[in-house]
Amino acid sequence: xxxxxxxxxxxxxxxxxxxxxxxxxxxxxxxxxxxxxxxxxxxxxxxxxxxxxxxxxxxxxxxxxxxxxxxxxxxxxxxxxxxxxxxxxxxxxxxxxxxxxxxxxxxxxxxxxxxxxxxxxxxxxxxxxxxxxxxxxxxxxxxxxxxxxxxxxxxxxxxxxxxxxxxxxxxxxxxxxxxxxxxxxxxxxxxxxxxxxxxxxxxxxxxxxxxxxxxxxxxxxxxxxxxxxxxxxxxxxxxxxxxxxxxxxxxxxxxxxxxxxxxxxxxxxxxxxxxxxxxxxxxxxxxxxxxxxxxxxxxxxxxxxxxxxxxxxxxxxxxxxxxxxxxxxxxxxxxxxxxxxxxxxxxxxxxxxxxxxxxxxxxxxxxxxxxxxxxxxxxxxxxxxxxxxxxxxxxxxxxxxxxxxxxxxxxxxxxxxxxxxxxxxxxxxxxxxxxxxxxxxxxxxxxxxxxxxxxxxxxxxxxxxxxxxxxxxxxxxxxxxxxxxxxxxxxxxxxxxxxxxxxxxxxxxxxxxxxxxxxxxxxxxxxxxxxxxxxxxxxxxxxxxxxxxxxxxxxxxxxxxxxxxxxxxxxxxxxxxxxxx
DNA sequence: GCCGTTTTCGGCCCGACTGTTTTCAGTCG
Numbered sequence: 202x203x204x205x206x207x208x209x210x211x212x213x214x215x216x217x218x219x220x221x222x223x224x225x226x227x228x229x230x231x232x233x234x235x236x237x238x239x240x241x242x243x244x245x246x247x248x249x250x251x252x253x254x255x256x257x258x259x260x261x262x263x264x265x266x267x268x269x270x271x272x273x274x275x276x277x278x279x280x281x282x283x284x285x286x287x288x289x290x291x292x293x294x295x296x297x298x299x300x301x302x303x304x305x306x307x308x309x310x311x312x313x314x315x316x317x318x319x320x321x322x323x324x325x326x327x328x329x330x331x332x333x334x335x336x337x338x339x340x341x342x343x344x345x346x347x348x349x350x351x352x353x354x355x356x357x358x359x360x361x362x363x364x365x366x367x368x369x370x371x372x373x374x375x376x377x378x379x380x381x382x383x384x385x386x387x388x389x390x391x392x393x394x395x396x397x398x399x400x401x402x403x404x405x406x407x408x409x410x411x412x413x414x415x416x417x418x419x420x421x422x423x424x425x426x427x428x429x430x431x432x433x434x435x436x437x438x439x440x441x442x443x444x445x446x447x448x449x450x451x452x453x454x455x456x457x458x459x460x461x462x463x464x465x466x467x468x469x470x471x472x473x474x475x476x477x478x479x480x481x482x483x484x485x486x487x488x489x490x491x492x493x494x495x496x497x498x499x500x501x502x503x504x505x506x507x508x509x510x511x512x513x514x515x516x517x518x519x520x521x522x523x524x525x526x527x528x529x530x531x532x533x534x535x536x537x538x539x540x541x542x543x544x545x546x547x548x549x550x551x552x553x554x555x556x557x558x559x560x561x562x563x564x565x566x567x568x569x570x571x572x573x574x575x576x577x578x579x580x581x582x583x584x585x586x587x588x589x590x591x592x593x594x595x596x597x598x599x600x601x602x603x604x605x606x607x608x609x610x611x612x613x614x615x616x617x618x619x620x621x622x623x624x625x626x627x628x629x630x631x632x633x634x635x636x637x638x639x640x641x642x643x644x645x646x647x648x649x650x651x652x653x654x655x656x657x658x659x660x661x662x663x664x665x666x667x668x669x670x671x672x673x674x675x676x677x678x679x680x681x682x683x684x685x686x687x688x689x690x691x692x693x694x695x696x697x698x699x700x701x702x703x704x705x706x707x708x709x710x711x712x713x714x715x716x717x718x719x720x721x722x723x724x725x726x727x728x729x730x731x732x733x734x735x736x737x738x739x740x741x742x743x744x745x746x747x748x749x750x751x752x753x754x755x756x757x758x759x760x761x762x763x764x765x766x767x768x769x770x771x772x773x774x775x776x777x778x779x780x781x782x
Numbered sequence: 783g784c785c786g787t788t789t790t791c792g793g794c795c796c797g798a799c800t801g802t803t804t805t806c807a808g809t810c811g
Contacts, residue, residue, distance in 0.1 A: 232794055236783035266784050304800085306809050339808080343801060391811095404811085430799090447811085462796095467811075474795045485796060 208252045208277050209694070211722075214245035216276060216285060217269070219297075223288040225307040226296050226314075239264035242468060242526070244273070245722065249729065250695050252277045295321025302351040304344060312337065326352050354443065361399035362444060363684050364751060365714035368393075370444055371403065374422065378448070381418035383410035386456065390463035396522050396754030398684060398717045402445035404463040412450035419448045455487045457506035462486035468526035469519075476514050476530065489513050522757035527725070542736070542756045546763040548770070549578035550746060552623065552646055552677060552709065552737030557602050558583035559591035561742040564609060570743040572616045578772050580621035580644040581606065585633040587625040588650055594622065596638050617772055619643040619779075623677060628652045630666025632673075639672040644779055646709075648677035649690065657691040664692065665700040674779050675735050676701055678711040678718040694723055698730035705781050707733040707767050710759075712752025713745065724759035733767050733778070 221237035243264050244251050251259065251273060259270040272282045293314065298321055300310040313319040316337055317328050325348065328334055334345040362370075371389055379387055384407055388394070391404040409415050416436045420428050429437040429445075436448045451459040462470060463486070470484075477484040481492055488504025503513040511518045516533040520541055523529040532538045554560030555567050562570070564581060571579040583602070584593035594602060603620060610618055621644035625633035632639065632647060639645055647667045655663065667673060679697060680689030701708050708727045711718045716739070719727060724734065736752040738745050756766065763769040767778055 230783080233783045235794075239784080264784065268783060304809070308808060339802065341802060347800095402811095432799095435799090463811080465811085467795095471795055478795080483796085487797090 210244050210247055210251050213251055213273055213276060214241040216282060217241035217244065217272065220272075220282065220285045220288065222297055222300070222307075223285070223292045223294075226292050226300070226311050227288070228308075228311060236264065236266075237269070240269045249726070293320035295324075298322050298355065299325050301355050302348055303354065304347045304351060309339070312339070322352055322355065354439075361401045362442075363714055364393070364396065364398055364400060364717075364754075365748075366442075367400035367403070367444070370424070370440060370442060374403075374424065374440075374446065375405075377422050378405065378407070378415055378418050381409075381415040384415050385409060385453075388460055390460055391465065394464050394521050395466065395524060396751075396758055398720055398755065400444075402447065405446060405448045406456070406460055406463055407448065407450050408453055408456050409450050415450065416448065419446065451486075453505065454501065455504045457509055458484070458488045458504040459486045461507045461510055464521055464524065466525050469524040469529070472526050472530050473510075473514065476516075480514065482513075484510070484514075520757065522754060523760065525758070527760075539760050539762050542753055542761045542763055542766055542769070544750065544753050546766070546769040547576070547736065547749065547753070548772070549576045549580070549768045549775075550738055550740070550749065551580040551619070551621065551644055551675065551735050551768050552582050552711070553579065553740040553746070554583050554623075555581055557581075557598070558588070558593055559741060562740075564605065566743055567740070567746075568609070568613065568616060568618055570746055572613075574746060576616060578617040578619060578775070580619040580646075582621035582623045582644065582646050585622055585624045587627065587633040593625075593633075596635065599634075599638060621646060623648055625650055626663060626667040628655070628663065630663040632667060632670055636672070639670070642672070643776075644674050645672045646675045646677045647673050649681055653681060653690045655690070657693060660690050660692040661696050664697050668697070668700045668704050668706050671781070673704070673706050675707045675709055675737075677709045677737070677739070678716050679708055680718050680720075680723065682716065682718050682720075684715055684717065689718070695726065695730065698727045698732050701727070702731040705733075705778065707735045707778075710734055710736045710752050710756055710761075711739050712736060712748045712750075712755070713739045714748055714751050717751060717755050719755075719759075721755050721758035724756065724761065728759060728761060728765055734761060734765050735767050736761075737768070 217237050218241045221234050225234045243262050256270060259265055259273055275282050296310050296314055299305055299313060299319060300307060317333060319325050319328055329345055329349045334340050334348060335342050375387060375389065386408040388406045389403055390406050393400045393403055407415050412433055416431055419436050419438055420431060424440045425438045426441045427439045429439060434450060438446050440446060474484045477489060483490045483492055483498050488501040489510050490498035491500045491502055493499040503509040508518040517536060517538050519529050519533050550571060553567055555562060555564045584591045586593045586595040606618060606620060620642050622642055623646045626647050626649050627633060668676060682689035708719060710724055736756050738748045740746045767775055
């Protein structure tokens with residue numbers, strides 16, 4: 202018997218999504234499938250642990266009724282959802298990969314399975330190469346060729362691009378497209394615009410006097426590997442890196458509606474359309490329309506700008522980062538949208554490295570760079586001694602660094618440089634520096650860099666113990682995940698947040714684009730638990746200081762206000778927090 | 783499977799494209 206586990210919201214949501222996917226392959230009622238997906242989304246975005254809710258609390262969740270509540274309880278109490286177990290026996294799970302091939306949905310995946318016994322990508326490729334797909338009802342030569350090409354893309358391009366990688370593709374692409382004659386306006390919409398931590402593809406929207414030149418500019422763009430389709434309204438290409446780009450030319454009167462539509466999220470759009478329907482209106486990418494007596498769209502009441510559409514639906518305009526159907530529409534209706542963090546609110550960066558440990562920039566370079574960014578304060582936080590490979594600092598080396606900092610400060614008064622250290626949390630929860638020295642630091646950051654595979658209970662206890670140390674100020678990269686490479690260590694984040702709030706330790710939003718840790722959803726939970734947050738770059742070089750923009754985006758997605766973020770505070774207030782005064 | 787000031791049944795967001803058909807299902811965003 203394995204010990205009882207504590208299921209996080211993400212884990213529960215993942216299983217419900219899988220249930221929906223498998224159900225779909227059996228040809229189940231689409232609305233029933235959607236019900237599972239809706240419940241999964243609700244649970245993933247919920248700010249308290251669903252596993253701890255009493256039955257009536259579960260039922261109060263939007264989209265969770267009797268059966269879904271039972272499924273959650275089954276999972277939490279017995280470690281499995283009988284219906285899911287049953288489906289996994291019945292349906293080959295490899296079909297889920299088959300369904301990911303462009304042009305193959307649940308119906309066709311099921312047809313391939315029934316007719317040809319296809320149970321995964323390898324089967325699909327074999328059947329395609331043998332020419333047996335083209336003979337199937339509803340399939341032809343073109344479908345077969347498209348599927349064969351799609352298999353490669355699924356294999357080659359598993360997963361999504363990190364936001365920073367997408368940005369690297371976007372900047373030169375936008376520059377090239379904007380040069381096309383006749384372009385009036387251009388926006389990159391989609392999850393990129395919403396600032397999601399990873400991006401699946403790019404939706405580019407253009408208003409142009411003449412659509413053809415900008416379409417041509419995309420087709421001829423040097424980074425294009427394949428033109429998938431091109432017409433008067435839309436052109437689709439795949440860039441060399443595998444990123445798909447859809448370019449749409451939109452007329453001026455509908456630009457706002459189209460921008461809204463293609464920015465998403467899908468769930469946000471669904472809620473907006475429902476709201477439109479409640480008012481006898483219809484919302485589409487072409488605008489917000491009154492309905493005529495025949496039920497068909499009539500007069501356009503809004504569409505030129507996003508703000509116009511929101512206001513016509515009696516909503517405050519909603520910032521792009523919030524458009525995830527996490528309560529933003531209710532808040533916009535009530536006039537209670539938060540005043541979100543902006544880059545200009547930040548007065549300093551409290552986590553960065555120098556050549557004293559594994560940084561590439563000297564103290565002088567990092568300080569000058571922070572000053573140039575307009576910061577009022579900063580903290581130098583090199584590694585502690587446990588990380589030998591980084592040249593981590595022991596007490597003796599720390600003393601020498603302070604001498605250097607003091608000498609430096611005597612000649613530079615433009616910015617306050619705080620004495621910090623990123624102190625390793627040892628396996629047993631003790632800290633990698635003596636109390637006497639910890640007490641002399643202005644900022645004590647603690648973090649985990651070893652023993653990632655402790656049991657969730659031990660990992661949680663280890664971190665909670667560290668947070669209880671009276672000198673600790675910030676918990677850095679709380680989950681330890683590295684985007685597109687490894688998941689975070691297993692732990693009970695809600696317990697960690699509760700401890701952090703109780704001990705007045707801020708949780709970090711590490712803005713390094715490979716981490717973004719905490720991510721938006723767990724950060725929302727931390728804020729709900731009463732935690733303060735520090736948005737830091739963890740820069741190991743001057744250029745890394747500019748990663749702050751990813752941190753700001755992620756913080757905004759978590760509904761963070763300047764008040765939540767300790768490095769927006771004036772120095773006096775920050776010092777009081779650090780001193781736990 | 784969920785939900786309700788059109789409430790316990792009958793809806794559930796909308797539109798376009800593609801490839802396959804000969805009037806449309808499936809997929810996609």
